[in-house]
Amino acid sequence: MTAAGVFADLVDQDAVVADLRAAALAAADQLRGGPGTGMTHAWLFTGPPGSGRSSAARAFAAALQCPDAGCGHCDACHQVLAGTHADVRVVRPAGLSYGVKETRSLVLRASSSPTSGRFQVVLFEDADRATEAAANALLKAVEEPPPRTVWLLCTPAPEDLLVTIRSRCRLVRMRTPSNRAVAELLVRREGVDQRTAAEAARAAQGHIGRARRLAVDDEARTRRLAVLDIPGQVDTLGSAMLAAADLVQAAERDAASTSGELDEAERTALRQAFGEGATGKGVQKAVRGAAGALKELEDRQKSRATRIKRDSLDLALLDLAAFYRDVLAVQFGADVELSADPARVRAVAGASSPETTLRRLDAVMRCRRRIAANVHPQIAAEAMTTALFTG
Amino acid sequence: MSGAPVPAVCVVVGDEELLVERAVARIAAAVREEDPTTEVHELAPGTFHPGQFAELTSPSLFGERRVVVLRAAQDIVKDMVPGVLAYAADPADTAVLVAVHAGGAKGKALLDGLLKAGAHRIDCAKLTKPAERLEFIRGEFQREGRSVTRNVAQTILDTVGSDLRELAAVCAQLCADTEGRIDEAAVARYYTGKAEVSGFTVADRALEGNLPDALEQLRWALAIGTSPVLITSALARSLRGLAIAGQPIRGVGEGEVAKRAGVPPWKIKSIRQQARHWTAHGIAHAIAVVAETDAQVKGAGTDPAYALERAITAIVAARR
Numbered sequence: 001m002t003a004a005g006v007f008a009d010l011v012d013q014d015a016v017v018a019d020l021r022a023a024a025l026a027a028a029d030q031l032r033g034g035p036g037t038g039m040t041h042a043w044l045f046t047g048p049p050g051s052g053r054s055s056a057a058r059a060f061a062a063a064l065q066c067p068d069a070g071c072g073h074c075d076a077c078h079q080v081l082a083g084t085h086a087d088v089r090v091v092r093p094a095g096l097s098y099g100v101k102e103t104r105s106l107v108l109r110a111s112s113s114p115t116s117g118r119f120q121v122v123l124f125e126d127a128d129r130a131t132e133a134a135a136n137a138l139l140k141a142v143e144e145p146p147p148r149t150v151w152l153l154c155t156p157a158p159e160d161l162l163v164t165i166r167s168r169c170r171l172v173r174m175r176t177p178s179n180r181a182v183a184e185l186l187v188r189r190e191g192v193d194q195r196t197a198a199e200a201a202r203a204a205q206g207h208i209g210r211a212r213r214l215a216v217d218d219e220a221r222t223r224r225l226a227v228l229d230i231p232g233q234v235d236t237l238g239s240a241m242l243a244a245a246d247l248v249q250a251a252e253r254d255a256a257s258t259s260g261e262l263d264e265a266e267r268t269a270l271r272q273a274f275g276e277g278a279t280g281k282g283v284q285k286a287v288r289g290a291a292g293a294l295k296e297l298e299d300r301q302k303s304r305a306t307r308i309k310r311d312s313l314d315l316a317l318l319d320l321a322a323f324y325r326d327v328l329a330v331q332f333g334a335d336v337e338l339s340a341d342p343a344r345v346r347a348v349a350g351a352s353s354p355e356t357t358l359r360r361l362d363a364v365m366r367c368r369r370r371i372a373a374n375v376h377p378q379i380a381a382e383a384m385t386t387a388l389f390t391g
Numbered sequence: 392m393s394g395a396p397v398p399a400v401c402v403v404v405g406d407e408e409l410l411v412e413r414a415v416a417r418i419a420a421a422v423r424e425e426d427p428t429t430e431v432h433e434l435a436p437g438t439f440h441p442g443q444f445a446e447l448t449s450p451s452l453f454g455e456r457r458v459v460v461l462r463a464a465q466d467i468v469k470d471m472v473p474g475v476l477a478y479a480a481d482p483a484d485t486a487v488l489v490a491v492h493a494g495g496a497k498g499k500a501l502l503d504g505l506l507k508a509g510a511h512r513i514d515c516a517k518l519t520k521p522a523e524r525l526e527f528i529r530g531e532f533q534r535e536g537r538s539v540t541r542n543v544a545q546t547i548l549d550t551v552g553s554d555l556r557e558l559a560a561v562c563a564q565l566c567a568d569t570e571g572r573i574d575e576a577a578v579a580r581y582y583t584g585k586a587e588v589s590g591f592t593v594a595d596r597a598l599e600g601n602l603p604d605a606l607e608q609l610r611w612a613l614a615i616g617t618s619p620v621l622i623t624s625a626l627a628r629s630l631r632g633l634a635i636a637g638q639p640i641r642g643v644g645e646g647e648v649a650k651r652a653g654v655p656p657w658k659i660k661s662i663r664q665q666a667r668h669w670t671a672h673g674i675a676h677a678i679a680v681v682a683e684t685d686a687q688v689k690g691a692g693t694d695p696a697y698a699l700e701r702a703i704t705a706i707v708a709a710r711r
Contacts (some may be wrong), residue, residue, distance in 0.1 A: 236671070237634050237637075237671040237674055237675060238634060238635045238637075238638065238640060240634075240675075241631060241634045241635050242635065242651060245651075284468075370682060370685075370686050373686050373689065373690070373691055374686075374689045374690070375682060375685045375686045375689060376623075376624060376627070376685055378627070379623070379624070379627045379678075379681060379682050379685050380682055380685075382627070382631065382634075382678050382682070383678050383679045383681070383682030383683075386634070386674070386675035386678045386679065387675065387679060389671075389675060390671075390672055390675045390676075
């Protein structure tokens with residue numbers, strides 16, 4: 001790694017890196033018995049999706065565990081970055097929400113002493129998924145922290161968390177990285193050529209993970225192009241409805257392919273844990289007892305599948321929204337970098353008025369809100385595509 | 392069943408509880424007719440062991456007859472199956488074994504084995520077609536020595552619903568309470584209203600533009616506890632059918648159109664008829680209304696019933 005150590009991969013976040021580095025040094029000072037000014041026990045990483053909130057938090061966790069404040073090549077750094085460090089617990093809610101029961105056990109674990117003698121770090125990605133009760137349970141832990149425990153919470157915006165938690169955290173604001181910086185990262189890390197990298201960076205609009213997917217994964221590129229076909233497709237009511245159906249089906253396939261294999265493996269593992277396939281006295285009774293646990297597992301899996309489906313759909317909707325933003329920019333003659341194929345954007349821009357484009361943008365954003373509010377995805381998508389059709 | 396000897400092994404196949412109950416009771420009664428001292432033993436899976444089964448089915452010391460009812464035969468543990476099948480192949484003449492099986496794939500080996508061993512099969516599948524239910528109602532009256540017309544049977548079905556147990560109880564009650572002919576007036580004295588209204592009835596009325604009927608059906612549907620979510624999804628489905636299958640698509644066959652629209656092929660004709668009263672913009676507006684209503688009934692609004700009524704009014708107004 002370069003001289004930047006664990007912070008090397010934070011794209012275009014110089015101010016944040018300087019802050020975190022200073023805090024890591026202060027933390028080391030604290031461990032030596034110094035005052036440790038500049039370190040605190042609770043951090044809130046915020047920033048637009050894909051700006052690298054959790055990567056920043058992870059790098060900071062590594063810097064805290066590293067005797068060299070984040071050298072990037074010692075055991076501690078490697079273990080944290082690989083997710084195997086004993087004193088760094090990463091929480092990534094897979095379902096639609098994160099419940100109070102899970103939070104309480106998390107709080108309990110977080111209050112134990114660090115095994116390595118440095119810090120007990122809890123990295124909570126997507127902390128906005130915590131339910132209200134869960135957030136309150138978390139508040140108690142953040143309010144009166146054990147001396148060596150550090151909480152790293154990640155949310156898109158500070159407002160996504162309870163105000164009482166927010167006020168006890170030090171805020172780290174990530175900014176949207178520039179397309180140039182993202183493209184550079186793609187060339188350096190993924191080894192893709194300049195043109196592909198630049199294209200992916202433009203399409204992803206500052207979302208690093210998405211840019212990486214678009215740069216290396218043909219499937220993701222094809223999907224994006226299919227989504228961007230929609231504006232040209234919705235010329236009749238029937239085709240608008242079919243476009244909605246395609247959109248939802250693609251999301252369902254995503255959910256099925258990601259969770260399908262996982263689901264079966266988890267179910268088998270659970271049944272085995274309850275003694276299925278074993279012989280001996282009492283086995284049958286034990287296997288029957290698995291029914292309750294199995295039901296609970298299936299509920300969790302269902303929640304996870306719904307979340308994958310919604311996330312996948314949301315990605316497509318954001319692509320669509322970006323497309324209409326481009327259209328609007330062209331219609332107003334604004335000189336900005338277009339995220340999509342300029343020829344297609346100009347075709348749509350020439351065929352409609354800015355008012356129509358704004359109404360269409362509204363329809364896309366309304367669809368996102370509705371899906372988040374639990375409206376049946378197909379109904380929401382149909383309302384959107386038919387609104388794109390009527391203009 | 393009286394007269395003919397009762398088969399030594401019977402299987403009652405099906406999941407319509409009432410019919411299963413009756414079949415079992417009929418067998419028990421037939422055996423009792425032959426020997427009034429007959430004992431009936433009920434065995435449920437999980438509560439008996441192989442020894443108990445053998446004990447109950449082997450001839451007793453005093454030679455009295457027994458009826459052994461094996462409940463939920465599809466659920467008995469695997470180890471028991473060979474024992475039951477061995478008995479069925481060579482049944483004792485003092486016992487009658489009645490295996491109650493839900494049908495379906497679970498425990499199919501046992502069912503097939505019993506049938507192969509020559510068991511007498513009685514089918515008690517759930518009634519799915521309205522005509523079968525009407526037949527059932529008329530059969531109920533016949534059992535009591537009364538008869539009703541088809542229309543009366545239909546009225547009973549509309550007001551009571553499709554649960555056979557309830558229907559049987561209603562028929563028995565009507566026979567007990569009514570002197571002379573049982574006509575629609577007699578039914579109406581005790582039973583009124585609608586027992587089952589699906590979201591699709593509501594959606595069909597709305598798409599036809601029949602506002603009073605659509606609202607009435609909606610009220611019935613909500614009153615009998617149909618979930619508002621089911622009604623919005625029925626509305627969405629009907630509008631989807633109308634939007635996609637309303638006009639023929641060039642170069643695409645009817646069957647394929649029906650598949651894309653998610654409607655059965657025979658419905659295409661009536662959809663095209665409805666479509667004559669709709670413009671593309673009208674349908675698009677109606678779809679937007681349904682999406683908003685789906686949000687309302689899922690918590691964005693305070694009163695799902697109001698949201699649905701508004702939606703139906705708006706949908707009817709969106710027609711040409």
